[in-house]
Amino acid sequence: MATRTTQALQSAGVTRVLAPDDPGYASETSGFDLGIACSPDIVVAARAPADVAAAVAVASERGERLTILGSGHGLRHELHGGVAISMRALADVEVDTGKRSARIGAGAT
């Protein structure tokens, strides 16, 4: 099932689709508390909002359990299997003082 989901994600244009043996998987799933296991079948290392949208659509179509990963400071439960979207790279913060507004990336903490 994971292989077909990986293929579906890649067909949907997601470039960083990681399995447990792939370089980068460990750093995307690591958290502050090393006693809490985090081992999804697939990690989408989102690099743009389009990656998130595509991953949500594919996971939904395929009935995959979906989890969001931030920087891993607040994970309280072990995670095994399913698809996780890592937001770590989407951590930009833009402040527009003129408009008194800010845009904060989904992976910023």
Ligand SMILES: Cc1cc2nc3c(=O)[nH]c(=O)nc-3n(C[C@H](O)[C@H](O)[C@H](O)COP(=O)(O)OP(=O)(O)OC[C@H]3O[C@@H](n4cnc5c(N)ncnc54)[C@H](O)[C@@H]3O)c2cc1C
């Ligand atoms: C040493 C330490 C000190 C802390 N100090 C403070 C503090 O002073 N104040 C404070 O408020 N908190 C504090 N925290 C808690 C921690 O910073 C928060 O829980 C933080 O919000 C976790 O963010 P994260 O990106 O690490 O999320 P994760 O640990 O990756 O995820 C936490 C939960 O949020 C969900 N999630 C993460 N990102 C998203 C997203 N973009 N969209 C939807 N769901 C998402 C995850 O699925 C998960 O359920 C502290 C934690 C630690 C370990």
